[in-house]
Amino acid sequence: MKVLIIYFSQSGNTKKIAHSIAEGARGAAEVVDIKSIKHVNYEMMQDYDLIGLGSPVWKADPPNIRRFYENAPDQKGKHIFSFATHGTMPGFYFPVVLPNLKKAGFTVIGSARWYGNVVMPGMPEPYYTAGHPDEQDCEEAKEFGKEMVLRSRRISAGETGLIPPMPKNDIDPDQAVAIVNMLLEYGNPQGKIIRDPEKCIYPKCSCCMDYCTMDYIDLSCTPQKFGSEGCCCDDNHECAWCFMICPTGAIRLDPDVYEHIKPSIGVRKTLFEKILNEAEEKGDFRRHVPADEVGFNTPYVIAHQKHPYFRVPPMNQNED
Ligand SMILES: Cc1cc2nc3c(=O)[nH]c(=O)nc-3n(C[C@H](O)[C@H](O)[C@H](O)COP(=O)(O)O)c2cc1C
Numbered sequence: 001m002k003v004l005i006i007y008f009s010q011s012g013n014t015k016k017i018a019h020s021i022a023e024g025a026r027g028a029a030e031v032v033d034i035k036s037i038k039h040v041n042y043e044m045m046q047d048y049d050l051i052g053l054g055s056p057v058w059k060a061d062p063p064n065i066r067r068f069y070e071n072a073p074d075q076k077g078k079h080i081f082s083f084a085t086h087g088t089m090p091g092f093y094f095p096v097v098l099p100n101l102k103k104a105g106f107t108v109i110g111s112a113r114w115y116g117n118v119v120m121p122g123m124p125e126p127y128y129t130a131g132h133p134d135e136q137d138c139e140e141a142k143e144f145g146k147e148m149v150l151r152s153r154r155i156s157a158g159e160t161g162l163i164p165p166m167p168k169n170d171i172d173p174d175q176a177v178a179i180v181n182m183l184l185e186y187g188n189p190q191g192k193i194i195r196d197p198e199k200c201i202y203p204k205c206s207c208c209m210d211y212c213t214m215d216y217i218d219l220s221c222t223p224q225k226f227g228s229e230g231c232c233c234d235d236n237h238e239c240a241w242c243f244m245i246c247p248t249g250a251i252r253l254d255p256d257v258y259e260h261i262k263p264s265i266g267v268r269k270t271l272f273e274k275i276l277n278e279a280e281e282k283g284d285f286r287r288h289v290p291a292d293e294v295g296f297n298t299p300y301v302i303a304h305q306k307h308p309y310f311r312v313p314p315m316n317q318n319e320d
Pocket residue numbers: 008009010011012013014015055056057058059060085086087088089090115116117118119120237238239240
């Protein structure tokens with residue numbers, strides 16, 4: 001059996017889980033390849049019997065994952081499993097992603113999710129889920145990878161009863177209201193993203209262009225293109241990665257990041273704590289950061305006041 005694991009990962013959590021899943025799958029399948037979604041096309045998927053598709057949770061699904069399944073040609077029953085990493089509110093991911101994979105013609109044979117640290121300009125540092133994915137998460141991911149290969153084989157051999165039902169849309173009402181409100185927000189809730197060409201050192205650096213989830217940036221053309229609007233980014237998917245990884249501070253949020261995040265500090269605290277306390281009681285969440293040490297007074301970009309706020313490796317050094 002040939003398995004292809006495809007992932008999108010901004011801050012590295014999903015990539016770590018994807019590699020653990022691949023390691024587990026290698027114990028049961030002949031060939032297991034792993035690739036970032038940036039390096040995958042539909043044609044190459046035809047060579048594989050089983051696909052694994054993973055990403056972080058962004059409200060529901062990140063826009064590049066949505067683009068992947070919405071544009072996919074009919075997959076004629078090809079087996080797929082879905083996996084995700086997330087912060088406090090994973091609720092909408094599987095109920096949105098799995099039916100869409102089915103609509104694209106995949107047979108969805110399983111799904112699993114793990115907690116991951118959250119790196120966003122205005123989110124607490126440390127965050128509640130810091131330390132995840134940890135060793136136990138990776139062990140679980142290995143098991144999951146192996147189980148998916150074995151399940152795919154058995155389903156192909158006729159045990160179609162092993163195909164799990166589509167998830168019920170039974171999200172906790174508080175979480176649902178919070179997520180729906182986020183989805184309805186107009187523009188980027190973290191602020192409009194603006195690039196100052198005077199401070200930009202392109203072509204010496206092309207980080208923002210290489211890492212843009214939506215390929216919104218092209219600094220090689222004239223006039224240069226930056227963001228969803230061409231001259232700035234105001235996409236409501238709440239990404240601010242170019243701002244986080246720019247080494248020179250050429251990319252800023254408008255209104256100014258400090259002014260922007262001040263009013264939102266602590267707004268979601270009660271909800272986050274309620275959700276995580278319940279998850280902890282159910283044994284779904286293991287804390288590495290005690291609740292009273294979560295950095296609500298030190299949002300990420302205040303805790304890390306140096307550029308880049310988050311260091312990414314040059315794209316060509318990414319082995320997958
Ligand atoms: C733009 C953005 C939106 C996010 N939205 C959610 C969300 O709605 N629910 C949630 O639980 N986590 C959310 N997160 C947290 C990520 O899902 C979490 O940090 C994930 O582990 C990141 O994975 P990565 O390191 O592979 O990028 C969001 C993170 C970002 C950057």
